[in-house]
Amino acid sequence: MKQPRLIAWTGLSFSLLxxxxxxxxxxxxxxxxxxxxxxxxxxxxxxxxxxxEFAGREVTVRDQLDAEGAGQVVVDYGPDSASIDVGVPNPLPLPGLARHEDWLRVLIVGEPGGRTYEQFRQAVRDRDITPRLVFVSRHLNPGVDDSRFGIEVDQSSREYGEVMRKRWTFGFLELRTEGGFRQWTRHYPESARSFDGRVLAAARAGQPAPQRSPDELAEDSWEWYAALTVIPAGKAPNRSFRNDALSSAGWALPMTSAGVIGSIGCLAFALAPRRSDRWSAAERPSP
Incomplete structure (x- = not known):
């Protein structure tokens, strides 16, 4: 075995190891x-x-809308009432909650607690557990943002609002088991690129490092997962992939990556055809 191939096979052995x-x-x-x-x-x-019915009280969801579908969705919970501003008006008079499918979900929320999903559903039906009942809504809220490219855009339009997802807000209306409501708002999370840009700009200006908004959706929180149910496909926030299982790999991750790359490279050199094999005796050029 020639020395170059011996080196390649030796490198392959170390790479596989x-x-x-x-x-x-x-x-x-x-x-x-x-x-x-x-x-x-x-x-x-x-x-x-x-x-x-929820927690022994009757729940009724009704609309107070104009001809274009704008207005409010009113939730009656026993003697109490609360309203949710329509996030995405729909002029089509669809029945029930179908008219609000683009922006509203009514969710029963619970932790697994060691149960499978079917066991959780059965426990809710049997009233073995008391889950949370939450209305989750998405609001476009395009606001005012001058066009950077000089293109005239109707900034109150739904199309503009759907594109400007960084301005989206998410409303949460929870029905308390003891009666009454709890209502709060979360914002679409700032992208890592945007946040890192603000940190860099502050460092260059000698200013304190900015912090993320405490009101934005926190990754992997139940609010995060609930908001995903009202976000159109392909427009969900990007995951950061920080503080996850892969971060615990330490030196093993680059070592494994180097082993894969080294194995492929060494195997390619070890199995490469010999230069003399490419020419027959008759075709071999004369020196």
Missing amino acids: ALGVGAWTMGRRIAAYNREHPREHPYFIEVGVTDF
Whole structure:
């Protein structure tokens, strides 16, 4: 075996060894992280009717809308009432909650608590647990933003509002089990690129580092997952992938990556055809 190929096969052996050790170590660390930091996705049950019962009180959802579908959705909960401003007006007089499908969901929210989703649904039906009942709404709120490119845009239009997702707000109306309501608002989370840009600009100006808004949707919170139910496909906030299981891999991740790249490169050199194999005796050029 010629020396170049011997070097390639030797490199392949070391690369496979690095790949095996790195992958084994990374797998153990990720498994340990997941055991120590279990992530439980909240369970949701969507309510699709306008008249039902919750916590022993009658709940009625009714519209107060104009001909274009703008106005308010009113929630009657026992003797109490609360209103939600329409986030995306729909002029079509569809029945029930179908008219508000683009921006409103009525959700029963609960933690898994070791149950499967079907077990959770059964526990709610049997009233073994008392979940939360929350109205989640998306509001375009385009506001005023001069066009950077000199293009005339109707800034009150739905199309402009759908594009300007950084201005979206999310309303939460929770029905308390003891009666009454709790109502609050969250903002669409600022992108990592935008936030890092503000941090860099502040550093250049010698100003204190800015902080994220405490009112924006917190990643992996139940509010985050609930808001996803009213966000159109392809417009959800990007995940940061920070403080997750992969961050616990440490040196094993680059070692595994180097093992993969090294194995591919060394294998390519080891199996490459010899230069003499490319010419037959008759075709080989004379020196």
